[in-house]
Amino acid sequence: MPNPEDIADQLLDHKTSLNVDGLLDAVIALYNDCNIPVIKRTQNIDAFLQRNQSSITHLENHRLKCSDFDSIKVIGRGAFGEVRLVRQKVSRKVYALKLLNKNEMLRRADTAFFWEERDIMAYSESKWIVRLHYAFQDTTHLYMVMEYMPGGDVANLMLNYEISVEWAKFYVAELVLALDVLHSRGYIHRDVKPDNILISSTGHIKLADFGSCVKIGDDGFARCSSAVGTPDYISPEMLEQQGTEGIYGKELDWWSVGILLYELLIGDPPFYADSIPHTYARIMNHSTNLFFPEDIQVSDAAKDLIQRFLSDAKVRLGRNGIQEVKNHRFFKNEKWTFDNIQHSTPPYVPTLNGDDDTSHFEDFEDQTEADIANSFSSPKAFTGNQLPFIGFTYSNELGPIAALKSTVLT
Numbered sequence: 001m002p003n004p005e006d007i008a009d010q011l012l013d014h015k016t017s018l019n020v021d022g023l024l025d026a027v028i029a030l031y032n033d034c035n036i037p038v039i040k041r042t043q044n045i046d047a048f049l050q051r052n053q054s055s056i057t058h059l060e061n062h063r064l065k066c067s068d069f070d071s072i073k074v075i076g077r078g079a080f081g082e083v084r085l086v087r088q089k090v091s092r093k094v095y096a097l098k099l100l101n102k103n104e105m106l107r108r109a110d111t112a113f114f115w116e117e118r119d120i121m122a123y124s125e126s127k128w129i130v131r132l133h134y135a136f137q138d139t140t141h142l143y144m145v146m147e148y149m150p151g152g153d154v155a156n157l158m159l160n161y162e163i164s165v166e167w168a169k170f171y172v173a174e175l176v177l178a179l180d181v182l183h184s185r186g187y188i189h190r191d192v193k194p195d196n197i198l199i200s201s202t203g204h205i206k207l208a209d210f211g212s213c214v215k216i217g218d219d220g221f222a223r224c225s226s227a228v229g230t231p232d233y234i235s236p237e238m239l240e241q242q243g244t245e246g247i248y249g250k251e252l253d254w255w256s257v258g259i260l261l262y263e264l265l266i267g268d269p270p271f272y273a274d275s276i277p278h279t280y281a282r283i284m285n286h287s288t289n290l291f292f293p294e295d296i297q298v299s300d301a302a303k304d305l306i307q308r309f310l311s312d313a314k315v316r317l318g319r320n321g322i323q324e325v326k327n328h329r330f331f332k333n334e335k336w337t338f339d340n341i342q343h344s345t346p347p348y349v350p351t352l353n354g355d356d357d358t359s360h361f362e363d364f365e366d367q368t369e370a371d372i373a374n375s376f377s378s379p380k381a382f383t384g385n386q387l388p389f390i391g392f393t394y395s396n397e398l399g400p401i402a403a404l405k406s407t408v409l410t
């Protein structure tokens with residue numbers, strides 16, 4: 001007879017697929033995948049729907065849902081969805097709510113990339129990584145309720161401010177520490193760029209947007225054939241291994257740090273070109289394509305660090321661990337060290353008027369309900385469209401079940 005506590009622990013442990021949220025996802029997914037006119041004609045299915053309708057409706061009304069939040073403003077947009085600043089009606093707290101459109105993901109058969117993002121933000125417990133408070137879903141979207149970063153992203157900062165060497169030094173140093181945490185959790189980011197570095201209300205940064213992350217194997221390598229990332233920031237080894245069974249290490253992210261440092265100091269990424277294939281050609285020939293403009297003053301230390309990041313993976317700085325990066329003379333300064341930078345005063349602290357100030361984000365027009373427009377007409381058979389998303393729901397608060405456990409087991 002299994003120890004009752006083991007089962008109760010599993011039901012409550014949001015790291016197992018057996019937990020309560022995962023089981024409720026499964027029941028609701030089955031119900032919604034059966035709830036289409038064509039297959040209701042099957043007696044067993046219609047009876048199943050009739051018998052469970054009220055409890056499913058009750059569940060959907062009592063689990064976290066979109067209408068629990070007031071939408072304030074769209075603050076970001078990505079390939080499969082957008083991010084909105086929202087306020088939770090009951091708690092009055094503001095969050096960044098990321099929506100991913102299930103129909104888009106199903107249409108492109110791209111229904112697995114969000115697991116790393118969910119797990120990294122839910123379990124990293126690091127001040128360098130944007131935190132996930134809840135994840136929930138309905139028949140059309142996945143939702144991630146994340147901490148709001150009112151300072152906006154570094155891309156927006158670069159648009160509005162001339163970045164000094166001191167600022168660049170500070171942001172790159174914090175980025176180095178953030179990547180070290182992500183790497184030590186066993187992930188490669190693969191899409192490090194200014195848009196994915198967010199600024200908190202105190203001016204410190206956090207990493208965001210982990211959709212392109214990949215797990216590092218025990219041998220220290222990640223295997224993934226699809227080249228992901230943003231053209232200007234893609235590393236040469238990612239381009240070389242395009243389409244093959246790519247093998248990369250953590251040094252892939254250090255390349256992007258070199259690109260970022262160059263762009264912060266110079267204003268444009270080093271291998272920018274008028275077309276993507278031309279940019280890729282310049283990246284592939286980086287050793288003869290890296291130039292520093294004559295008219296922009298860049299210290300020798302900065303040039304040296306950039307060159308050490310923008311080199312072949314085999315000799316790239318950071319390949320032998322983070323210490324060789326921290327020791328580089330570019331980071332020498334009087335204000336902070338890598339050990340105390342999180343407690344130092346950042347060079348730029350955003351001015352904010354209220355907890356819902358979105359002035360540090362650019363404006364996005366409200367997407368017409370195009371989502372509904374491209375939603376599928378109801379399928380002609382059981383398609384299992386909800387199955388890929390079972391187990392996504394997450395909440396780190398001790399839900400009602402945990403309360404039950406504490407009474408039952410005390």
Ligand SMILES: CN(C)[C@H]1CCc2nc(NC(=O)c3cccc([C@H]4CCCN4C(=O)Nc4cccc(C#N)c4)c3)sc2C1
Nearest residue numbers: 076077078079080081082083096113148149208209211212
């Ligand atoms: C090809 N396959 C394999 C996959 C490769 C990885 C991947 N990532 C996707 N990602 C998206 O579709 C998506 C949706 C909304 C926002 C964002 C980001 C990009 C713009 C801002 N953003 C974001 O996450 N912002 C964010 C995050 C956390 C806190 C705050 C705040 N405040 C803001 C991305 S779709 C997709 C396909």
